Amino acid sequence: MFTGIVEALAEVIKVETEGTNKTFTLKAEIAREFKIDQSISHNGVCLTVVETNNDTYKVTAIEETLIKTNLDPVKEGDKLNLERCMPASGRFDGHIVQGHVDQTAVCINKENRDGSWLFDFQYDPTLGNITVEKGSICINGVSLTVFNSASDTFRVAIIPYTYSFTNFHNLEVGDRVNLEFDILGKYIKRILGGYQ
Template structure:
């Protein structure tokens, strides 16, 4: 699990292409203090497993499913990437729950400055927009951000200069694609409310009393 608070910007040192997969080698500084083989690192929001480790670089296998669903397949040698280690049990929770499993890609429609704020408007597929709510959380290239506004085709976020400087979002331009991960709680709630209850069994446990009507009546 990650929090969407980027620890550092790394760089793609090498890309080894396979038939339907690749191996990324990424360099950095901060995250290597206690990085070990088998650890999870979110790279532009994608959870990768450290398969080899050498000095200030690590390699990770990227499967076909990940390449098809995320922007990792578009990376070139030398590209800058957001990096975050998995959150330790005693770590500080600064953002929101980020799984590192990308839901899809968005396209930057507009970048606008407003005093000290930088606004990004991003077009997203309907299957992603359905889980986005105004003032809710979304991970963009692994960055935990708050949704400022929302339409039927796109949404907007506003970031401060510090966030821009400490992440690769400052390098993005209109037309670029970004990795998007919805807040997982919305997906859990939808499944809970829309899936039929399991078939009756010998269990004596009572079925849940939480229904859509119950939630509405109680102000949700």
């Protein structure tokens, strides 16, 4: 389980295709603390460390993950948001994040507000996911608060620290992001809608 508080950026230094899978070699200072079999959130996607070597490590994404997330087009030089699992004694500085991407969205607007930024995203509402005003959402592994919630769009505000410390500073209109909708909202929606 994660909280959506990004610890570091990892640089992709190699991408290898193996059948329908892709193995990513990444470099990050905190990788020195990683262990094989450890779960790490990469842009909000929970992936297992399969190899470590000082400040580099490897993870593999299977075809299903590549189809449902924005990891398939990732290339050398790209930066991914990293977060390790929350320790049992840790604090929830963000919200409950599972590292299971529900779907992707497209950035449809980016607006500089004299030091902070507003981003608008559009997603496919036919997949059954919803946002609520002032509710939580995880975008590329970052816990954020929704506003201007509509049936297929929403807006988030990014403070300068988050903008510079995560890969939001590289995000442009037309880019695709990973979305994980609030788990509490998903359970409530399922209960109210009935099981099918």
